[in-house]
Amino acid sequence: MKTITFITQFSLTAICLLGFSNEMTGQFLNKLGKAAERAAERTVERRVEHETAKKTDQALDSIFEPGGNGGNEKRNPIPNSETTGSPQIGGTDSGRGTESGGNSGAADTPETSNSSDPKSIEVYSKFDFVPGDEPIFTDDFSKDFIGDFPSKWNSNASGELVNIEGYPEKWLKILPGFNTAYIPDITNLPEEFTLEFDVVATGLDNKTSSQSYLGVMVGDNNTFDKPKNWGMIEYSFCQFIDRGIVVENNFGGKRVIRNEVNADIRNIINKKHHVSIAVNKQRFRLWINENKFVDVPRLLPENIQMQGIKFTLSGIDTEKEAIFISNIKIAKGGLDLRRKLLADGKISTNGILFDSGSANIQPQSMGIIRQIYQVLQQDTKIKLNIVGHTDADGDDGKNLELSKRRAEAVKTALVNIYNVSSDKLTTDGKGESEPVGDNQTPEGKSQNRRVEFIKL
DSSP states (O other): OHHHHHHHHHHHHHHHHHTOOHHHHHHHHHHHHHHHHHHHHHHHHHHHHHHHHHHHHHHHHHHHSTTOOTTOOOOOOOOOSOOSOOOOTTOOOSSOOGGGOOOSSOOOOSSSOOTTOHHHHHHTTTOOOOOEEEEEEEEOSTTSOTTSOOTTEEESSOOOEEEOTTOOSEEEEEOOOSSOOEEESOOSOOSEEEEEEEEEEESOOTTSOTTOEEEEEEESOSSSSOOSSEEEEEEEOOSSSOOOEEEEEEETTEEEEEEEEOOOOHHHHTSOEEEEEEEETTEEEEEETTEEEEEETTSSOTTOOOOEEEEEEESOOTTTOEEEEEEEEEEEEOOOHHHHHHHHSEEEESOSOBOTTSOOBOGGGHHHHHHHHHHHHHOTTOOEEEEEEOOSOSOHHHHHHHHHHHHHHHHHHHHHHHOOOGGGEEEEEEETSSOSSOTTSHHHHHHHSOEEEEEO
16 A cells, blocks of 8 residues: 555646646546556565465465475484494494493484384395405494594595494584595405495485585596596485486596486485495496495496595585494405305305394394295205304403304294294304404404304
8 A cells, every 4th residue: 555655646746846737636546556466466476476385385385395494403412522432333232431432332323223122124125235354444443533534534625424323323414525535544445345334414405405426436536636447336315306426437537337226215324324236347336225326237347446535425404414324344245155155165254233232233234134035935955053243342251152142033033034944054253263364453343343154
């Protein structure tokens, strides 16, 4: 109504100045009033349309983007205070101090269930990733201090270790950049190796992160120069739409593959998740949690030594979002254990992981247990003795008991998940009495925390 009044007053002034007659003035005002009325109606219509569209958008968001909360999501706080202890890769043993991880078991988080939950293990019953059996690089940052850059890594950017509320581990915050790379201290990668790590993302919602990608590159150098021969995957943290997983490589400096694999991983990556990668010469495979998303037979070049692994991050909203990694393990191997067990009558693996100081099997270990089941299924006459081993940290007697409980836990998984007859399996434990690696190093400890399967 204020708009109509203003227009009317302005028009009357103009009419007086022009000396219109009373009759002309009346006709003009009549037309002007109707025009103003129509203008007001259009204004109201536009306002209604705007409000209707806004409510419609909110309704559609609730249908197509469930879980969104209109930008009012809560961020995970990242306290700066250092916590005591963090679980070691491979399942730490009991009785250790804070320097090596004092947890008696991995803590539950708001997003994930306890790994000892049978339902959690059963989800991984078809998981076919088999980790390498000879650790060549492990890092859970337990030897480094909060606020520092980790000592076993290199980068051409900044970075620091932090604690994240709800998670017991230390985490490396990955920063974005056009050429930024985070490189673990390792060279001369074997032809067959596996890479595993955990990821946590904070600050994600369904309105942002449309361009954010975490990348893992395997290349012919471990410097900040771009390799001439490399293969990589990048997966998106976008919550607004499904952006899939990018697969790319270069041979001799020329691109051979650049493709986007369709994969809706939005409900996976917005929680803590485990990434597993297997490289078998040219072949490159990627799992996120229990699902395999990438299996490219010739992503890497033939007969060229791969020298390093680089982590990259692009497109992240640094004012709101953050990406963190921890529990990194690179191991030589990842071969088919089934043939080895049938041929040699014995295998030893440190790929079956347990919670710290516990016999709770971590679900991502089910790939190996599944292969053992397949051997027993193929040859029904085979009987196996399952033997557990620990590292030397903690009390000898407790470690002996722990190794026996871990062997029994593997037997239980075979019986309960894969319906293997219990009379085909016996168990034993050796504790820390038969080390195969140096208990003074993280890699050696990881080698010693192992499970053997021996044909009877």
